[in-house]
Amino acid sequence: MxxxxxxxxxxxxxxxxxxxxxxxxxxxxxxxxxxxxxxxxxxxxxxxxxxxxxxxxxxxxxxxxxxxxxxxxxxxxxxxxxxxxxxxxxxxxxxxxxxxxxxxxxxxSLHPTPRMVEVAGLDGQGLTDALAVYGGLRPEILADPELQEFILPDVRADFRMVAEYLYRxxxxxxxxxxxxxxxxxxxxxxxxxxxxxxxxxxxxxxxxxxxxxxxxxxxxxxxxxxxxxxxxxxxxxxx
Missing domain, CATH: 3.40.50.1820 (Alpha/Beta hydrolase fold, catalytic domain)
Known part of the structure; x- marks a missing residue:
């Protein structure tokens, strides 16, 4: 717990x-x-x-x-x-x-939005650029590719959770x-x-x-x- x-x-x-x-x-x-x-x-x-x-x-x-x-x-x-x-x-x-x-x-009931599905399918620089638009990454992360490699897999996994959401x-x-x-x-x-x-x-x-x-x-x-x-x-x- x-x-x-x-x-x-x-x-x-x-x-x-x-x-x-x-x-x-x-x-x-x-x-x-x-x-x-x-x-x-x-x-x-x-x-x-x-x-x-x-x-x-x-x-x-x-x-x-x-x-x-x-x-x-x-x-x-x-x-x-x-x-x-x-x-x-x-x-x-x-x-x-x-x-x-x-x-x-x-x-x-609007989830997943088309944009969320799109972002869930991005990787690497494409995902970084998408998150930058929303302010989802701190400046030090945007400037450091090594930090991005460490953080982005978790971000992508979370977006995939949204993309797979089924509203009931x-x-x-x-x-x-x-x-x-x-x-x-x-x-x-x-x-x-x-x-x-x-x-x-x-x-x-x-x-x-x-x-x-x-x-x-x-x-x-x-x-x-x-x-x-x-x-x-x-x-x-x-x-």
């Missing part, structure tokens, strides 16, 4: 947990760095599968481990691929999560959903979010931030404030 979950050194006691899932090639531990800003309301937990297997397997295992770990309500947060995984984990956990915050992610219609999520996106994100347009309303019992809350696909690198508050509101909205007796 330790391989799957990682928290800040000082996790607040008596706080609901927010399980965080990363984008393709990303590290969910980066989200745990927001812990100080949210210490009063929630404990952030990075979810990191030890192996890059099929998306259904990852979602099944994550849901099983989260269910075994917690009994009280909790939150789910994910960015891009991580949002899709968080959505599927929420489906598997039925009514136990209290809220889903999906960042940088079109409606699940199911009952609407019986808890709240918030959508957070960058206004200049080339992967997510406002019309791509409309079908999220089919996935939850209430109309999802939608938030837009300055920036592109990785808007939260410059504006982490765009996410942390949404997480804060969701955590503070939990009934006191449930925490």
């Amino acid at each position: 330790e391989a799957w979950f990682d928290t800040a050194r000082a996790v607040p006691s008596g706080r609901p947990r927010t399980y965080c899932f990363a984008h393709a090639g990303g590290r969910a531990q980066a989200f745990v760095e927001w812990q100080e800003a949210l210490a009063e309301v929630t404990a952030l937990v990075a979810v990191t599968p030890p192996e890059r297997t099929g998306i259904d397997t990852v979602c099944d295992q994550a849901a099983e481990l989260i269910a075994a770990q917690r009994t009280e309500p909790f939150l789910l947060f994910g960015h891009s691929l991580g949002a899709l995984i968080a959505f599927e984990v929420g489906r598997r956990l039925d009514d136990r999560p209290a809220h889903l915050i999906a960042s940088g992610c079109v409606a699940p 219609p199911a009952a609407a999520l019986p808890f709240g959903v918030s959508l957070v996106n960058g206004m200049d994100d080339p992967l997510v347009r406002s019309e791509d979010l409309a079908d999220w309303s089919r996935e939850c019992i209430g109309e999802p809350e939608t938030y837009w931030s300055e920036g592109g696909h990785f808007y939260f690198e410059q504006h982490p508050e765009a996410v942390t404030e949404v997480i804060r509101r969701a955590a503070e909205a939990l009934p006191v007796e449930l925490i």
